[in-house]
Amino acid sequence: MDVIIIGGGAAGLFAALLSRNKKMNVTLLEKNEVFGKKLSLTGSGRCNYTNLNIGKECYYSDDIEKTMEIIEAFGPEDSISTFKSIGIEPYFNGSYVYPMMRNAGEFTDVIISALNASPVKCKTNQNIVSVTYDEGTSRFNVNTDSYSYTCDKVLVCTGGLAMPKSGSTGLGYKIAESFGHKIVPEVPALSGFYFDDMCLKSLSGLRINAAVYTDSGLFDKGEIQFTQNSISGIPVMDISGYIDKNITLYLDLLPELSKEDTFSFLTERVKTLSAFPVRTFFDGLYAKSLGRLLLNNLDKNKDIACISEAELLSLVTLIKKFPVSAKEKKGFDDAQVTRGGVSLFEVTDNLESRYRKGLFFAGEVLNTDGICGGYNLQWAFASAYRAIKGIII
Ligand SMILES: Cc1cc2nc3c(=O)[nH]c(=O)nc-3n(C[C@H](O)[C@H](O)[C@H](O)COP(=O)(O)OP(=O)(O)OC[C@H]3O[C@@H](n4cnc5c(N)ncnc54)[C@H](O)[C@@H]3O)c2cc1C
Known part of the structure; x- marks a missing residue:
């Protein structure tokens, strides 16, 4: 099975990491010249990647039950142990969890090294402009301006609109709309x-x-x-x-x-x-x-x-x-996350589009956002886990 993950941020990198030992051909496509530009800025450069104290009150979503079911199925301990499996030890400051070296850029580097040592194909400078479905071949076309990738399943991890200089383009919303999704209006969240x-x-x-x-x-x-x-x-x-x-x-x-x-x-x-x-x-x-x-x-x-x-x-x-x-x-230039996006009601429990089988979403592109404290990255990881689980079925 050929799988393309669009967006090499927190959710896309994590999804690639989880799929690296699975029996599928995974390609991760990122628009920027580097992966994880935003991830490298998180937690004031220290990457507060999860929080042990997690509950419903930490999230906003149009379907909070689904959000919490996904978070509870892949919680902070699961994020910690996934990162430990590639050598990243946790550092605890109360319930706040950081990588031991407390350096978001180096945290991102370790993930990329693990991916480079795996069968996952990682490509940067790939500005995706659209995704289409070919009924004849029953495959997706993932299109840049000059090239078209084809695959059996697509995972959209393009994030939201917050901090465009880190690569946010809102492409995920356009992809979702092109398959019939209605987008919950986006507003900046975690902003001054x-x-x-x-x-x-x-x-x-x-x-x-x-x-x-x-x-x-x-x-x-x-x-x-x-x-x-x-x-x-x-x-x-x-x-x-x-x-x-x-x-x-x-x-x-x-x-x-x-x-x-x-x-x-x-x-x-x-x-x-x-x-x-x-x-x-x-x-x-x-x-x-x-x-x-x-x-x-x-x-x-x-x-x-x-x-x-x-x-x-x-x-x-x-x-x-x-x-x-x-x-x-x-505005979005200064906000840390986007509220709004692909409605949780329009995706299955495995975060697959209800309108196009084989099309999955994870991370901030979905209408879930958290408060400060590691909750947004935890959502990126938990939703990536769930989508990969759905893709493998
Ligand atoms: C300054 C700052 C600090 C933060 N600190 C924390 C923190 O400490 N803890 C926490 O939990 N959360 C934090 N957050 C929020 C957290 O970083 C995000 O919620 C998280 O990164 C979302 O992950 P994502 O993969 O969904 O999106 P992103 O990380 O934004 O990744 C999306 C990726 O998709 C790529 N992309 C977009 N369009 C295209 C396209 N057309 N073609 C190809 N690729 C494309 C982008 O370049 C990007 O790499 C912070 C955010 C900011 C801005």
């Missing part, structure tokens, strides 16, 4: 937001542990980051898939304390620091840039002892509900 509030510009470079929430009930906490004109960080990115634009994000700058406890805490601070000038009130608690912003409406030269109860209450409100008016979500 632009703001145009000039006051927030002074927070550029700030990293702070806080909670982020919205009036619509979205909530997450962790490290928030500011640039001159944007807010990001894992909690912001994790809720971004649910937001389009023009939304006010609220930060809770003391998420471990209730409103009442925050008031008591600030009252104590007033007593302790009473003889110092107001401008120093938050020194030692927050970065100076944030402290200055919080104290904007107070007379900064008077003594801390003179802060009134009303002023203290307004500081509590600001700390617990610090508004960041998000004007626009960062």
